[in-house]
Amino acid sequence: MNKKIIIGITVLVLFGMIVVMAKNNDVSVANGVASETTNENQISIVKNFADKIEVFYFHRTQRCYSCNTLGQYVKETIEQRFSEEIKNGRINFREINVDLPENKNVAVKFQASGSSLFINAIHDEQDNISQDVNVWRLLRDESQFKNYLANKINSLLGE
Numbered sequence: 001m002n003k004k005i006i007i008g009i010t011v012l013v014l015f016g017m018i019v020v021m022a023k024n025n026d027v028s029v030a031n032g033v034a035s036e037t038t039n040e041n042q043i044s045i046v047k048n049f050a051d052k053i054e055v056f057y058f059h060r061t062q063r064c065y066s067c068n069t070l071g072q073y074v075k076e077t078i079e080q081r082f083s084e085e086i087k088n089g090r091i092n093f094r095e096i097n098v099d100l101p102e103n104k105n106v107a108v109k110f111q112a113s114g115s116s117l118f119i120n121a122i123h124d125e126q127d128n129i130s131q132d133v134n135v136w137r138l139l140r141d142e143s144q145f146k147n148y149l150a151n152k153i154n155s156l157l158g159e
Contacts, residue, residue, distance in 0.1 A: 004091065009031070009099055030139040036129065038075075038090045047055055047155060049123070049156065049158030050121035050122055050123050050128070050156045050157060050158075051090075051122055051123055051124070051125075051151060052089070052090055052092070052122040053085075053090065053091045053092070053119060053120065053121055053122065053156055053157065053158075054091075054092045054093075054094075054111075054118075054119070054120035054122065055074065055078055055091065055092070055093045055094075055117070055119055055153070056093075056094050056106070056110060056117070056118045056119075056120070056138055057070065057071050057074045057075070057094070057095045057096070057116075058096050058097075058098050058110065058112035058113075058114070058115065058116045058117075058118065059071060059095065059096070059097060059098065059105060059114070059115045060097065060098060060099050060114055060115065061097055061099045061100075063115065064115075066115075066139055067138070068137075069139050070115060070117065070135060070136070070139060071095055071115075072080075073139070073142060073149075074117060074135075074136075074145060075091075075093065075095065076146065077145075077146045078091065078093040078148045078153075079093070080146075080151045081146070081153075082102075082150075085157070090157070091153070096112070098112055098113060098114065109129075109133075110129055112131075116131055117131065117132045117135050118130065118131050118132070119132060119152070119153070121156045121157070132149075132152070134148070135148070135149065
């Protein structure tokens with residue numbers, strides 16, 4: 001088969017997967033720290049603020065344009081807007097290649113198998129892990145993406 005056809009089919013399949021993930025965006029954080037639902041009429045309530053936040057961008061060795069862009073935007077947002085929190089250890093940001101054997105345990109803990117963004121809002125030493133699939137829809141607007149992510153993290157920090 002022609003290389004262009006294979007690449008085209010691959011891009012369509014990846015796009016389809018992203019659309020399905022975005023539609024199934026019922027994401028919750030355990031132990032009452034925060035919740036998000038697909039119902040836009042509901043209000044998210046933050047009961048307890050995170051003592052520490054882990055922002056993990058998981059990816060495979062081979063990445064498409066969208067996956068690279070997601071990683072870039074997340075990294076820039078965290079480094080530019082949360083430098084103090086990184087320095088004092090309140091925020092931990094990592095890019096994690098799920099294909100590498102040394103990352104297997106953390107990938108299993110977060111149930112990550114490919115390009116995805118997970119935020120762990122740790123409160124009273126308890127993990128409250130959630131996957132954020134909304135970020136995929138914001139890739140076309142860098143400013144909107146960065147504001148969304150920064151606002152989400154600030155709300156988990158209680159700021």
